[in-house]
Amino acid sequence: MAKRNDAEKDHKLRVNLISKNIRKLVYKGQETTRIFQMNDEVEVASEEKGYLGSYYKATILYPIGTCSDYRVKYKNLVHDDQTTPLEWFIRVSELRPVPPEIPRETKPMETYDIVDVYDNEGWWIGVITAKVEQEYRVYFPTSKQEIVYSADKLRFHQEWSDGKWIFPSLG
Template sequence: MSRSLQIGSNQRDRNEFSATPSIKNGNALRIINEYEKGDEVEVASQELGFIGSYYAATIICSTGDDYYRIKYKTLLTDDESEPLEDVFSAPEIRPVPPHQHETMSENGFRLYDMVDVFDNDGWWFGFISAKVGDEYYVYFPTTADNIAYPPHALRFHQEWSNGKWIFLPRQGKIFNLY
């Protein structure tokens, strides 16, 4: 995937992040994620062409009103002299997913499994579409690309929902590639 993103260690256990209920907009109940300086997180890109991707970052500080200043771990400033910083709302931030044991990937991914692929400095959501030799082809629904990757570049997809990680079950055929 050739894409270019253009956007202007205190570690806690991944289960220690605070997710507190909050009443906003009348009676609507929603979960607000609270992060502290030094927390390692992933941030969701909302830019066209990058939706569905997450980038590793560290919380620098809260800027108030449910926003946080972050420092990317893999993205650099235009002159590539230092890590890029940006501001994200709490719903665009999630803790780093729990580590997946090596045996999970050694046992292999199956056709149509939902995965995240580390490519172009971030994690991208897709589905296993084929296995050829030692490589897995991943179909990306947001771009319709189908690209081969070695197993070490893949992780099973998980969702951060209501303050908890949800490990999604392995999938059956759920999309049509052609």
């Protein structure tokens, strides 16, 4: 029984440490080292309360001023009429290129991997806390929710840094 309690304690400590690192990622602006062009595919990192830690696919419509802001058209978000794609002005600190796909054969997903989960029309950052048969339990530090998803809803989380994609460090 003591070993089980120690394992549970260790698991909670690891998840808490990773969650702390995820919150740091969520609250920092995107590290944009490039100027986007019209029609570039991007992801918008939401800075709105309730949406922190989410990324939404969009297309650059045009730059505003000296390229510190852009007008984008979202791929999956729509206006109140539910038919017209939402267009919005976005600060460059909320933009990043679309991350490359990593084939599952290259690297299988494991417990404690930082992932993005596709849900509610966007990608939400979280940490895998367990594998349950063919599904993954994911904890979202910004909402303090833990939800089970199928593998096809997950991708490895990557950060845009110094003009290249990297995996965030865990500690």
